[in-house]
Amino acid sequence: MFPAPAKTVVFVHGAWVTVTSWNAFRRPFEAAGYRVLTPTWPGLDGLTADQINRAPPAGLGGLTVGAILDHLQAFIEALPEPPLLVGHSFGGMFVQKLLDRGVGAAAVALNPVLIGGVVPGPTTLGAALPILARCNAWNRPYAFTRARFAHRYANGAPKAQQDEAYDSYVIPAPGRIFFQAASWIGTRIDPARRTQPLLITGGDQDRLVTPYLSRSAYEIQKRSPAPTDFKLFSGRSHLLIAEPGWDEVAAQALEWAERHYAPAAPPLAATG
Numbered sequence: 001m002f003p004a005p006a007k008t009v010v011f012v013h014g015a016w017v018t019v020t021s022w023n024a025f026r027r028p029f030e031a032a033g034y035r036v037l038t039p040t041w042p043g044l045d046g047l048t049a050d051q052i053n054r055a056p057p058a059g060l061g062g063l064t065v066g067a068i069l070d071h072l073q074a075f076i077e078a079l080p081e082p083p084l085l086v087g088h089s090f091g092g093m094f095v096q097k098l099l100d101r102g103v104g105a106a107a108v109a110l111n112p113v114l115i116g117g118v119v120p121g122p123t124t125l126g127a128a129l130p131i132l133a134r135c136n137a138w139n140r141p142y143a144f145t146r147a148r149f150a151h152r153y154a155n156g157a158p159k160a161q162q163d164e165a166y167d168s169y170v171i172p173a174p175g176r177i178f179f180q181a182a183s184w185i186g187t188r189i190d191p192a193r194r195t196q197p198l199l200i201t202g203g204d205q206d207r208l209v210t211p212y213l214s215r216s217a218y219e220i221q222k223r224s225p226a227p228t229d230f231k232l233f234s235g236r237s238h239l240l241i242a243e244p245g246w247d248e249v250a251a252q253a254l255e256w257a258e259r260h261y262a263p264a265a266p267p268l269a270a271t272g
Contacts, residue, residue, distance in 0.1 A: 006035060006080075006081070006263055007032075007033055007034045007035065007084070007261070007263050008034065008035045008037065008079060008081070008083035008084065008263065009029050009034045009035070009036055009037070009083055009084040009085070009086055009257070010037045010038075010039065010072075010075075010076055010079075010083045010084070010085050010086070010104075011025070011026060011036065011037070011038045011086050011087070011088075011091075012039070012072060012085065012086070012087035012088070012091035012092075012094050012095055013038070013040065013041075013087075013088060013089075013091050014087070014088045014089025014090040014091045014092070014113070015089060015090045015113075015173035015174070015177065015178075016089075016144055016149070016153065016170055016171060016172075016173045017089075017165075017169050017170060017171065018040065018044070018048070018049050018052070018169040018171055019038040019039075019040050020049070020168060020169045021088075021165070021169045021241065021242060022036075022038055022241065023242075024241070024242055024246055024247075024250075025241040025242065025246055025249075025250050026038070027250075028247070028250045028251060028254055029250070029254060032254060032258075034084075037075075037079075037083070039071075039072060039075045041063065041068050041071065042063060042067055042068060042071045043057040043058075043059060043060060043063065044057065044060075044171075049168065049169050049170065049171050052171040052172065053143070053171055053172070056141050056171075056172050060141045060172065060174055061139045061140040061141040061142075061172075061174055061175045061176065062139045062174065062175075062176050063174035063176060063177065064174075064176055064177065064180065064186070065094075065097075065177050065180045065181075065185070065186040065187060066186050068094060068177070069094060069097055069098065069101070069186075072094060072098060072103075073098060073101060073103050076098065076103050076104060077103065081105075081263055081264045082103070082104055082105040082264075083104060083105060083263075084104070084105060084106050084107070084108075084257050084261040085098060085099070085103075085104040085105075085106070085107040085108070086107070086108045086110065086253065086257075087107065087108070087109055087110065087112065088110040088111065088112075088241050089110070089111060089112065089113055089208070089209065089238065090112075090113045090177065090181075091110075091112075092109035092110050092111060092112025092113060092200075092209075093109070093112045093113040093114070093115055093181070093187060095107040095108070095109055095112075096109055096112060096115055096189055096198065096217070096221070097115075097187065097189060099189075099194050099196050099198060100189040100190060100193070100194060104196060105196055105261055105262070105263070106196050106197040106198070106257065106260050106261040107196065107197075107198050107199070108198075108199045108201070108253045108256065108257065109198065109199070109200045109201070109217070110201050110240065110241060110249070110253070111201055111202060111203055111206055111208075111209045111214060111238055111240060112200060112209065112213075112214065112217055113181050113209055113213075114181055114187070114209075114213050114216070114217065115187050115188065115189050115217050115220065116184035116186075116187040116188030116189065117184065117188060117220055118213055118216040118217055118220070119216070120182065120213065139175065139176065140175045141172035141173060141174060141175060142172060142173050142174075142175050142178070143171075143172040143173075144166075144170060146162075146163070146166050149162065149165075149166050149170055150162040150166075151207070152207045152208055152238070153207075153208060153237070153238045153239055154166075154237060154238070154239040154243065155205060155207055155237045155238075156203070156205050156235065156236055156237030156238075156239060156240070156243045156244070156245075157237070157239055157242070157243035157244065158244070161242075161243065161244075165239065165242060189220070189221070191220055191221050191222070191223040191224040191228075192223060192224065192225075194221070194224040194225075194226050195224075195225070195226050196226055197226055197227040197228070197229075197260035197261070198221055198224070198226065198227070198228050198229070199228075199229045199230075199231065199253065199256045199260075200214055200217055200218045200221065200228075200229070200230050200231075201214060201230070201231045201232070201233060201240075201249070201253075202214030202215060202230070202231075202232045202233070203232075203233050203235075203236030203237055203238065203240045204232060204233070204234055204235065204236065205235055205236055205237045206236065206237055206238045206240075207237065207238065208238045209238060211232055214230070214232075215230060215232075218230040227260055229256065231252060231256075233245070233248070233249055236249065
């Protein structure tokens with residue numbers, strides 16, 4: 001009997017958080033036999049949230065969408081086979097861009113930041129304004145206050161969990177990527193050339209990436225000849241990967257992946 005093909009999933013985190021934001025969400029995938037990988041963004045490798053908060057790495061504020069994508073693409077293309085990609089927030093936009101580059105076998109974009117062509121609504125604009133309206137914001141990192149994180153990002157979680165998340169894995173985000181997202185610089189995709197399956201999700205209580213943005217991305221992406229699906233989660237905020245009910249989100253993402261992601265079979269050993 002031949003061994004089953006190895007299943008690999010690459011989790012791509014979003015802005016304001018470290019890879020430890022995936023600690024709960026990754027467990028059902030590991031239980032299902034997936035090898036789970038959690039690369040971070042350029043300049044953040046090996047650093048804890050506390051280290052980043054005390055001394056943000058040089059150049060963090062000016063980090064670009066393109067630099068992050070190149071870093072992730074190099075990591076993924078070094079793997080033996082194209083993996084499943086799962087991205088959250090900016091990570092959800094990044095996995096769509098990676099598919100557009102031909103990287104990855106399938107992807108789940110969880111409440112993804114807008115891709116090029118999607119016009120932000122008033123809720124998202126209101127969330128972005130404090131980031132964009134600062135002096136030299138293009139080159140400066142932006143850090144959430146505890147209150148703003150609770151209100152905008154983790155409004156679906158109880159206060160104790162909001163505080164735990166903020167203390168454990170919330171970090172400053174590059175200012176430049178928000179300008180790029182708002183102006184569609186480096187964020188456009190061509191759905192006609194995508195051949196890999198894609199699932200996009202939204203949360204009806206999300207105050208950063210509203211369901212309007214998620215569904216607008218789906219309306220663009222469904223022009224692809226590849227399978228393209230949309231799932232709206234009721235009662236979920238932007239922290240849907242860790243707040244109460246995260247396990248349902250993970251279960252549905254995993255169920256979708258089991259239907260649409262087929263890892264390549266290992267090569268047959270030579271005989272004779």
